[in-house]
Amino acid sequence: xxxxxxxxxxxxxxxxxxxxxxxxxxxxxxxxxxxxxxxxxxxxxxxxxxxxxxxxxxxxxxxxxxxxxxxxxxxxxxxxxxxxxxxxxxxxxxxxxxxxxxxxxxxxxxxxxxxxxxxxxxxxxxxxxxxxxxxxxxxxxxxxxxxxxxxxxxxxxxxxxxxxxxxxxxxxxxxxxxxxxxxxxxxxxxxxxxxxxxxxxxxxxxxxxxxxxxxxxxxxxxxxxxxxxxxxxxxxxxxxxxxxxxxxxxxxxxxxxxxxxxxxxxxxxxxxxxxxxxxxxxxxxxxxxxxxxxxxxxxxxxxxxxxxxxxxxxxxxxxxxxxxxxxxxxxxxxxxxxxxxxxxxxxxxxxxxxxxxxxxxxxxxxxxxxxxxxxxxxxxxxx
Amino acid sequence: xxxxxxxxxxxxxxxxxxxxxxxxxxxxxxxxxxxxxxxxxxxxxxxxxxxxxxxxxxxxxxxxxxxxxxxxxxxxxxxxxxxxxxxxxxxxxxxxxxxxxxxxxxxxxxxxxxxxxxxxxxxxxxxxxxxxxxxxxxxxxxxxxxxxxxxxxxxxxxxxxxxxxxxxxxxxxxxxxxxxxxxxxxxxxxxxxxxxxxxxxxxxxxxxxxxxxxxxxxxxxxxxxxxxxxxxxxxxxxxxxxxxxxxxxxxxxxxxxxxx
Numbered sequence: 215x216x217x218x219x220x221x222x223x224x225x226x227x228x229x230x231x232x233x234x235x236x237x238x239x240x241x242x243x244x245x246x247x248x249x250x251x252x253x254x255x256x257x258x259x260x261x262x263x264x265x266x267x268x269x270x271x272x273x274x275x276x277x278x279x280x281x282x283x284x285x286x287x288x289x290x291x292x293x294x295x296x297x298x299x300x301x302x303x304x305x306x307x308x309x310x311x312x313x314x315x316x317x318x319x320x321x322x323x324x325x326x327x328x329x330x331x332x333x334x335x336x337x338x339x340x341x342x343x344x345x346x347x348x349x350x351x352x353x354x355x356x357x358x359x360x361x362x363x364x365x366x367x368x369x370x371x372x373x374x375x376x377x378x379x380x381x382x383x384x385x386x387x388x389x390x391x392x393x394x395x396x397x398x399x400x401x402x403x404x405x406x407x408x409x410x411x412x413x414x415x416x417x418x419x420x421x422x423x424x425x426x427x428x429x430x431x432x433x434x435x436x437x438x439x440x441x442x443x444x445x446x447x448x449x450x451x452x453x454x455x456x457x458x459x460x461x462x463x464x465x466x467x468x469x470x471x472x473x474x475x476x477x478x479x480x481x482x483x484x485x486x487x488x489x490x491x492x493x494x495x496x497x498x499x500x501x502x503x504x505x506x507x508x509x510x511x512x513x514x515x516x517x518x519x520x521x522x523x524x525x526x527x528x529x530x531x532x533x534x535x536x537x538x539x540x541x542x543x544x545x546x547x548x549x550x551x552x553x554x555x556x557x558x559x560x561x562x563x564x565x566x567x568x569x570x571x572x573x574x575x576x577x578x579x580x581x582x583x584x585x586x587x588x589x590x591x592x593x594x595x596x597x
Numbered sequence: 598x599x600x601x602x603x604x605x606x607x608x609x610x611x612x613x614x615x616x617x618x619x620x621x622x623x624x625x626x627x628x629x630x631x632x633x634x635x636x637x638x639x640x641x642x643x644x645x646x647x648x649x650x651x652x653x654x655x656x657x658x659x660x661x662x663x664x665x666x667x668x669x670x671x672x673x674x675x676x677x678x679x680x681x682x683x684x685x686x687x688x689x690x691x692x693x694x695x696x697x698x699x700x701x702x703x704x705x706x707x708x709x710x711x712x713x714x715x716x717x718x719x720x721x722x723x724x725x726x727x728x729x730x731x732x733x734x735x736x737x738x739x740x741x742x743x744x745x746x747x748x749x750x751x752x753x754x755x756x757x758x759x760x761x762x763x764x765x766x767x768x769x770x771x772x773x774x775x776x777x778x779x780x781x782x783x784x785x786x787x788x789x790x791x792x793x794x795x796x797x798x799x800x801x802x803x804x805x806x807x808x809x810x811x812x813x814x815x816x817x818x819x820x821x822x823x824x825x826x827x828x829x830x831x832x833x834x835x836x837x838x839x840x841x842x843x844x845x846x847x848x849x850x851x852x853x854x855x856x857x
Contacts, residue, residue: 215727228698230654231725232748232773234755369660375651382653387774485698485723486651498673499703500650 215241219403221522227402228485229382236389241404243309248411253304260300264333265290267297267415271423272581276549279569281562282432283581284420284448287554293583294416294444295326299395301412303330306393313337313392317381319346319374320509320587321353322555323397328362330395338362341380343373346509353587371503374513378487398441399517402488406446406517413447420578421451428576434458434568437580438560439531440475440510442517444582449529458530461520462560464506465533473505477516478524478531486515492524507536507595508556508588534560540595542566543585555583556591599742600691600717601765604641605799605821612812612850613822615801616640616829616843617695619662620647620679621671623834628666631833632683636690638843643683644720644824647676647696654697654722656777658827662834673704677714684715693718693744693765701732708739718765720744726758733762744768747792747800749785760797767797769820770804777827778805782814789819809849816850823850 215238219225227237247253261267269288274281286294306314314336318324324340331338340357344366347354354364370376378401385394399409417435424432435452437445439461449459466474474480477492484493486501494502494514506512523529534542539556542563547553554562558581565577585592598606604613616635621628635643648663648671655663680692694716701707701721711719719741724732726745733743742765747756749771759767769792771784789800799821806812807828815823825846832842 226728227725228723228728229725230722230775231746231751231755231759232770234725234727235750235752369657370651370664379651379653383656383775386654387772387778389773483702485702487653488723493699495699495703497703499699499701500667501699 215403216245217241217404217407219407221406221519222525224490224518224521225403225406226490227488228490229402229488230386232386233382233389236385237402237404239309240305243305244404244408247305247308253308257301257304261297261415265296265300268419271420271427274550277545277566279566279573280576281565281569282424282428282576282578284416284578286416286444286580286582287552287558287584291326291329292586293322293326293555294413294447295323295397296329297415297447298409298412298443299326299330302393302395303334303336306336306395307334309393311391311393313339313388314395315339315341315381315384315388315392316395316397317341317374317377318397319377319512321346321350321357322510322583322587324357324362324364325353327395328357328360331362332360340364341367341377341384343371343377344368345372346374375501382487399443399446399519400441400487400489400491400515406489406519409443410446410450410519413443414450416444416447416580417449417451420448424578431455431457432578433575434460435578436460436462436561436565438462438511438557438582439478439516439520440464440513440557442520444580446517446519448580453528459523459528460564461529461531462534462564463531464508464511464560465535466505466507468535469533472502474533475504475506475511475513476533477514478520479533481516489515489518491515491518491521507539508560510555510557511560532564534563538563540592543592544596553585553589554581555585556588558582600689601742603689604691608641612816612820613641613801614639614812614843614847614850615642615644615822615824617644617646617824617826618833619659619666619830620645620676621666621669622662622830623665624669625671625675625679629679629682631839632679633686634839635829635843636687638840639847640843641822642691642693644693644695644826645676645680647673647694647700649697649700652697652722654775656775656827658831659776662830673700677710680714680716691717691765693720695720695722697721698723708735708741712739712741716741718742718744720746720768726755726762729762746770747788747797748773749788753791756791756797757795760792760795764798766799766801766821767792768824769800769802771802772805774804776804782811784815784818784820786818809846812846812849
């Protein structure tokens with residue numbers, strides 16, 4: 215490896231030896247692409263003319279306080295995921311791979327991977343926990359409509375972490391022809407660094423838009439954290455600024471119980487899916503079951519750079535319960551005419567808390583995705 | 598002399614047969630009986646898994662074995678007790694532990710406890726040579742011998758690192774994939790030669806050994822032994838005669854002398 219792949223003590227490449235050459239090839243292709251203006255030109259063209267970048271920055275008109283929304287919900291595919299699948303898809307093509315595999319929880323990353331698979335002509339296979347396949351039939355159909363094959367994973371708890379395990383197993387046997395298009399800024403090096411760089415565009419645009427429209431930087435930048443890709447993409451260009459960075463984890467049914475996904479708040483140091491990071495686990499290192507109303511935050515590990523930002527104190531991490539997220543989801547729809555993803559509603563809920571105490575503070579919220587996928591669940595929960 | 602070199606000396610050039618079982622599968626008592634059964638069938642060394650909830654290097658058979666053990670409430674301390682019991686019954690049979698990094702780091706003193714139970718070596722499936730140095734240091738302090746995996750696609754500098762870091766034996770994987778992957782009887786003699794040139798400890802092939810012809814092919818490629826895992830676990834799970842199954846594979850190593 216050319217980079218050290220560590221964020222403080224966190225990160226690294228904890229994978230079977232057989233996968234190390236695949237990670238090295240990926241790192242080399244990524245670094246080589248970063249130096250190649252034709253790569254950036256093609257990616258930027260796709261981001262602008264296929265995916266719809268730049269995304270707008272919307273100042274809330276009716277919600278209290280001074281809240282600005284970075285509208286990744288308006289990106290093609292309906293979430294920030296599209297930014298990085300385009301980047302990884304181009305890298306996969308550069309490496310001469312013909313097949314993409316990916317994991318998905320609720321299906322958003324699977325849909326994004328199916329999009330790039332269709333656009334760039336890859337054979338695409340999505341691993342999805344059997345439980346999630348049942349719960350997310352519409353997203354399964356979306357993936358299939360774009361030509362991807364969806365494989366239900368029956369092992370373990372039949373959810374996202376099991377889908378990642380299965381994708382890693384597939385990749386162990388298939389790396390010569392196949393790129394594993396990991397969906398978040400977690401996993402072994404170089405994924406956390408690479409995914410951050412492909413998502414950095416969120417914060418770069420938002421920072422410039424704030425300065426242009428508001429005349430200064432925001433006081434606080436708030437994003438939800440599951441694996442952490444949208445948060446790290448939003449934070450990256452603010453790291454050296456005098457700005458509070460706040461990551462919001464899923465507190466689920468409450469941080470005092472076990473039904474949550476608050477890895478940074480309640481987890482302990484461990485190794486899962488290739489990285490040293492915070493992990494929700496028992497005292498012997500067995501990975502815990504997690505819970506969140508939002509499938510995208512329902513994950514027992516977290517990107518290693520967030521673990522480092524927490525320990526270094528540069529970013530703050532807080533929790534937001536299912537109930538608070540639902541209230542924010544409803545408030546945004548009622549007040550601003552925007553139906554956001556449950557994940558994004560976690561960030562908004564915390565922004566509303568800040569706005570309560572500090573109405574003058576300018577708060578930039580990462581609105582990471584749109585809520586179409588959550589509407590039927592919301593209908594049941596809010597009835 | 599530690600138990601691995603003593604075993605290779607006893608075998609006097611014949612291939613070593615390693616039998617893998619998941620500790621605590623399907624429960625502690627059955628697991629202890631299965632450990633005895635594989636030695637009765639002629640296993641020269643045993644490899645034992647400590648179950649982890651998320652075993653990314655394992656195929657369906659070993660995954661299911663870990664799930665059964667965890668469902669039975671098996672804890673790491675129970676696994677060490679099983680090893681200690683085995684060690685009392687079989688003072689000379691080398692015992693290697695196979696597990697995952699998260700299990701090792703979650704327990705302060707994992708290496709020391711493993712050594713005290715009587716384990717000889719430790720292979721951490723998701724710790725490649727690149728990340729192995731701090732783990733190897735802890736193993737050496739506890740007098741546990743480090744085992745690393747070398748694969749056909751492992752580049753030369755990494756093979757050298759594996760040779761430098763490992764001591765009991767080198768776990769060789771012929772084909773890409775996970776445990777239970779069928780190697781189709783193809784074993785990579787070039788990998789053995791490259792490891793020998795790097796000064797690595799004796800090469801033992803794992804992954805996809807399920808029939809006597811696989812054993813013969815692996816040894817013909819120059820390996821000093823084989824490890825059979827999924828096929829034994831599958832036999833046990835289906836209620837088969839594990840000792841007899843091991844005997845049929847051991848017979849292909851060219852030497853049926855018992856090790857006790």
